[in-house]
Amino acid sequence: MSTTLLFVDDEPDLEALVLQKFRRRIRDGEVTIIFARDGLEALAALEQHPQVDMVVSDINMPRMDGLSLLTKLQEAEDKKSTIIVSAYGDMSNIRTAMNRGAFDFLTKPIDFADLEATIGKTIRHIEMLREVRRRQMEAERAHAALSRHFSPELAKRLAASGEGEGIEVQWRDVATIFTDITGFTSLVETAPPEALGKLLNEYVGGMTEIVFAHEGTVAKIIGDAIQVLFNAPGDQPDYATRAVACAHALDAWAQEFRARQRATGITFGATRIGIHAGPALVGNFGGNRYFDYTAYGDSINIAARLEAANKHLGTRICVSASVAEAAENFQGRPVGELMLRGRSEPLRAFEPLPPEKYQAPETALYAEAFAKMAAGDAAAMPAFAALVGMHADDSLAGFHLRRLLNGAKGIRMQLE
Structure with missing residues (x-):
């Protein structure tokens, strides 16, 4: 890389001597040399040639001397390495120059x-x-890219360790959360763009903060949909427990956000959440120029299908048995065996419940009715009817009651 030098001296013969001395390096493109005759002319030259790397300056010059120029150079944001030239006996000025930052x-x-x-x-x-600045810029770019996916502390660690730009693609067991907003397309079509942008940014920002608080990884944000991973990129032995806790926190925040919007006259849909745990191909799929840490595989698709299943079930959170069984002290109620689109085998699913709802009497009544339905007992229909009569807002109980009324039997169900 070529180095640009600025010589600042009012001696008329210096320019010719310097050009003669450095002629080979100038010819080979190693060095570019610019000349100025005093401090003011040097400052003007630096404005025209910001690429200057080094300043070699005399002290005694008209209009602006070398010490004043050095002060100006040190005040600039882009400080230039400066060599000061002075008479041998002028050690006082030389000391002053060194104290002011001369190299x-x-x-x-x-x-x-x-x-x-x-x-x-x-x-x-x-x-x-230059190398230090280059590495710093790379670290800053890596941190900026990582901050979209990982919690601040994890992003900082990955960027500092140099792992940020090259997290290897690998198979990992992960818990995946998918979230989506009901009726979002209608909101897009009716809301003014500036209002929609502000609304969506606040929603996604709030949801992301909750994910990071649970040390999850944001794999994708597509419009109103968010994909979250646990146990990636680092090991989290309790990843299923974390995923369920995160889903409850996301649900609570989204419900509160929805209520706040309703109070201002905005109809904001409910957030649906699906969770599944299983192996996935995880890593940076963005190539060399774009960092895109995400995951692919059947387990990812299942999580997305469970999110969509909420629409039919009337639930807001639906998790697979792999999550319910792995999560510590899981509290929830069975949904049934779901025949999800694209799958030939049924998937057992559950609705996780917060402690206060799990301990409520109606949860025990639901469990009794569900057990009757699983056994093919005809008493399941009146049991669900009684439950819906007491709790008309229990959408999942209402879903099963409608199934039974339409002639369905058992707990296996086809969802489109």
Whole structure:
């Protein structure tokens, strides 16, 4: 890489001597040299040539001397490495220059071998600074990319360790959360763009903060939909427990957000959440130029199908048996065996419940009615009818009652 030098000196013969001394390096493109005759002319040259790497300046010059120029250079945001040149006996000014930030000094008359050695040393210093700045910029870019996916502390660790731009694609057991908003398409078609943008940014921002608080990874945000991973990129032995706790927190926040919007006259749909645990191909799929940490595989698709199943079931959260069985002290109620689109085998699903709802009497009544339905007992229909009569807002109980009324039997059900 070429180095650009700015010589600042009012001696008329200096320019020719410098050009003669550095002619080979100038010819080979290693060095570009600019000249100025005082501090003011030097500042003007720096404005025209911001690529200047190094300044070699005399002290005694008209209009603006070298010490005043050095002060200006040190005040600038892009500080230039500066070599000060002065008479041998002028050690007082040389000390002042060094105290003001000069990188090195030379004495007059200039020994050109000494000048070349000092410039070489300064160039090596500049190259070292360039490398430090390059690494810092890479770390900042990595941190910016990682911050879209990972909690602040994890993003900082990955960026600092150099792992941020190359997390390897690998098979991992993960818990995947999918979230979506009901009726969002209608909101897009009716809301003013500026209002929709503000609304969606607040929603996604709030949901993301909750994910990061549970140390989850945001794999994708597509409009109103969010995909979250646990046990990636780092190991989280309790990933199923974390996923369920995160889903409850997301549900509570989304419901509160929805109520706030309703109070202002905005109809904001409910957030549906699906969770499944299983193996997935996880890593950076963005290539060399774009960081895209995400996951692919059948288990990811199942989580998305469970999110969509909420629409039919009347629930807001639906999790697979792999999550319910792995989560510590899971509290919830069975949904049934779902025949999801694209799958030939049924999937047992559950609705996780917060403690206060799980301990409520109607949960025990639901469990009794569900057990009757699983056994093919005709008493299941009146049991669900009684439950819906007491709790008309129990959408899942209402779903099963409608199934039974339409002639369905058992707990296996086809969802489109």
